[in-house]
Amino acid sequence: MIDKKYLLDSKQVASFVARGFLRFDELVPHEINEAVMAEIDAGTIKSQPAGTPLSQCYPEPSAIGHMLRMPEVQGIIHSLVGPDPLFDHHAIHVRQPNEGKAQGMHGDSIIDTRMHFDIQLMYFPHDVPLEMGGTLIVPGSQYRRINEMDIARYQNFIGQIPMVCKAGSLLALHHGIWHCGRQNQTDRQRYMYKIRLNPQVRQLNLWNTDDLTEEVKSNRTIFGGSNYLPDDVQTILGKLEPWFENADGRLEIVNRIKMWRFLTGDDKFDVHYWLTRLENMPENRLEETA
Numbered sequence: 001m002i003d004k005k006y007l008l009d010s011k012q013v014a015s016f017v018a019r020g021f022l023r024f025d026e027l028v029p030h031e032i033n034e035a036v037m038a039e040i041d042a043g044t045i046k047s048q049p050a051g052t053p054l055s056q057c058y059p060e061p062s063a064i065g066h067m068l069r070m071p072e073v074q075g076i077i078h079s080l081v082g083p084d085p086l087f088d089h090h091a092i093h094v095r096q097p098n099e100g101k102a103q104g105m106h107g108d109s110i111i112d113t114r115m116h117f118d119i120q121l122m123y124f125p126h127d128v129p130l131e132m133g134g135t136l137i138v139p140g141s142q143y144r145r146i147n148e149m150d151i152a153r154y155q156n157f158i159g160q161i162p163m164v165c166k167a168g169s170l171l172a173l174h175h176g177i178w179h180c181g182r183q184n185q186t187d188r189q190r191y192m193y194k195i196r197l198n199p200q201v202r203q204l205n206l207w208n209t210d211d212l213t214e215e216v217k218s219n220r221t222i223f224g225g226s227n228y229l230p231d232d233v234q235t236i237l238g239k240l241e242p243w244f245e246n247a248d249g250r251l252e253i254v255n256r257i258k259m260w261r262f263l264t265g266d267d268k269f270d271v272h273y274w275l276t277r278l279e280n281m282p283e284n285r286l287e288e289t290a
Helices: 010-019 030-042 063-068 071-081 233-237 250-264 274-278
Strands: 021-024 086-095 119-124 135-137 169-174 179-181 190-198
Touching: 010 021, 010 071, 010 233, 010 250, 021 071, 030 063, 030 190, 063 071, 071 119, 071 169, 071 190, 135 169, 233 250, 250 274
Parallel strands: none
Antiparallel strands: 021 169, 086 190, 119 169, 119 190, 135 179
16 A cells, blocks of 8 residues: 555646646666666666556666655556556657657547547656657647657647656656657757556546545635635636647647546536536426426
8 A cells, every 4th residue: 555645646637637747856866766767878778568558567676666666656656547557568769869750749549539548658768858858748748649650740839848858857747748759969868758548537526636536715715615625626627838829728728628637536626617617408398388
């Protein structure tokens, strides 16, 4: 059982729902980072068949296994996909020095209309300065369903975020988020380890929901919805990304509302009445009068 202190809170999960990623800087200690890079150089990180429970992957003495079994990392995993998710695949990315091109922008799946989602953990065992490229993500793009490399001809989006980070940093991504690897313009190799995980349980209130049980009188949802939300959740879910086509980003926020309802089981939750309005389909008929 994971200690509750390692689980995400509702504001963090709301940020994941809104933006499709969470970032944890310098989470993994130096000793593990060094051991992981040594394993990458030695080629000793072994994959497993897809569908293998994560608990059966990377047995000791595996540095990658040590990283994944850190309580802080287990808490992130549990909060988003539940206990002991299934290993989907991993990838060990080594980008060579002074590369001539970047990877095309893409999503790591075919068109996928599920509410259920996988996560991808991207782990950076050394410092990644801007000139080293790193992973580039487009926040909030996970609800724009694409087929893998459909958007590969695009390279720059307003509001994109390059993963410039210190050693030991971790990204947790919704599997559908748009991203790419940028070219390495330094004289050093760049390492990144990625693993995709599939949930084995219904993704319902998997994080530390203590902050959902306290009534917040100053933040009642107008026109229906939960009265038991932290002050910042609706603000987080209603925050716009710079690339949204329309001024209010209504379509994207409706998708966030649907995901929040799915994750919390609160089918009355809304932001600005936008989803409740779409659900208004009365069946009662006006009675004829004599």
